[in-house]
Amino acid sequence: MNRLSSFFIFCSGAVNSVLRRCPTDYIKYQGIGATILFTGIFSAISAGYALYTVFQSYVASLFFATLWGMMIFNLDRYIVSGMRKKDNFFKEMAMAAPRVVLAIFIGIVIATPLELKLFESEINAEIGMMQQETYKKQDDLLNKRYEAEVKVVNDEIILLRNKLNKSDTERTIRTSEALAEADGTGGSKIRAMGNIYRAKAKAAEKAEQDYQMAYTEFNPKLDEQVAKLKAIEERKSADLKNLNRAALTGFASRLKALQRLTSTEEAIKLAGFFITLLFLIIECSPILVKLISERSPYDQRLDTLETEYHLANLKNTTISKLATDSQLTFENKTAGFRVSEMINAENEIFAHALREEKEQLMGKKEGWFALLRKRRIFDF
Known part of the structure; x- marks a missing residue:
């Protein structure tokens, strides 16, 4: 082999x-x-x-x-x-x-x-789409965050521009009417007709003054709102740059891309x-x-070896258990015999002590009755 x-x-x-x-x-x-x-x-x-x-x-x-x-x-x-x-x-x-x-x-x-x-190429393409979706969600959240503030400023800008445009339109109309009256193309069709021309020229002059007043009043406010809108856009651009635009290259992202691919x-x-x-x-x-x-023969041979091992282990365990039981039995019997002998010896000692006490009592002159009354029979 x-x-x-x-x-x-x-x-x-x-x-x-x-x-x-x-x-x-x-x-x-x-x-x-x-x-x-x-x-x-x-x-x-x-x-x-x-x-x-x-x-x-x-x-x-x-x-x-x-x-x-x-x-x-x-x-x-x-x-x-x-x-x-x-x-x-x-x-x-x-x-x-x-x-x-x-x-x-x-x-x-x-x-x-x-x-x-x-499926690496397909997964990379899917990850690209996932990144674009993530970026779009981030952009939408950012735009939503600034949406209310931008709307207020834009509405104010539109309002101011409408006022200026209205005043400018009025000025243009009045100026056109005065010019038409002056050259005879409009109104009375008579060139530079006195009273009518002067009235329209005066109206044009007033419209010009109104426009200048409106411009003086609203244009600074308009510039202020435009500057405010620009500042908001700059802040939004800064926040957009600070967004986490990290590429989705992790293992979890690839697993998610594979899951999306398998579902579609x-x-x-x-x-x-x-x-x-x-x-x-x-x-x-x-x-x-x-x-x-x-x-196979290998399985049979392996089972034989394992069976022999288990039998040998069982034999050793049984022998050890029997030896332990024998030792315990011997120790129990020895302990019982020792206790029995100790009891017998103590009985003999006690009997001997009683005999000696009896002999001492027999040798005393006081009678048994007197000793019993004094409770001194066993007074050692």
Whole structure:
């Protein structure tokens, strides 16, 4: 067996010392190991692209992508090596169900960043549209913020201009009538007719005076309002420049763009579905191989070793328990015997003391009755 085959078997999580006794299972576990290895590589590539969109650094992306790929590789290796072929298919399914769910999540995590890379040009175009929408919302909010103030100033400007225009129109009409009366083209049709001309000339002169008065009164106010409007526009322009116009280059923005594309573009939605399905199949394939394959010599040999280990462990546990029980029984009996002997010894000592006291009492001259009255029989 060459080094590549040995490496694939290592990737599968198989016990090499057991697999050597089952050469018919070499191909099976080499295939499982290769699948686990390529899943780890795909996950590292996927994580590298996703992390680069966050850190914008090749070194950081490479470092964390390697860690992520190794973690997924080790997790897949553990999932597959932890499965055991049993004689009951439903028990195998119940045992494999949590691992299948975990494999599905891993497959989705791997597939999503690769989808972002595969549809990069479409996503960039969608991000451009999202940026324009964001800018428009910002502009609308800014315009709404200044809308009332601008309206007040514009209304005042319109009012002042209307007053000036009205006065100017009146002046123009009166001047035209006076000129027409002077040259005989209007009014009485007589050139420079005395009273009529003088009346119209006087009206034109008054209209000129009214206009000059209106101009003197309203033009400064108009200039003031125009200056105020200009100041408002300058403030609005300054606020517009200070708005956050940062480009949407983050990972979340790309995910949102992909979501918008899949909701509107059926082709991208279908392609994304099949890409995700492909990685789900790749991720679940080692587990599926374990489930659909027959119980192999490797599985039987591994069960035998595990059974022997459990029996040996049970034997050691039983022996240890029996030894502990025997020790406890011996200690209990010894303690009981010791207590019994101590009680007997104390009884003998007490009996001996009573005998000595009795002999002392018998030797005294006072009678028993007197001693009882004095309560001194046991007066030591």
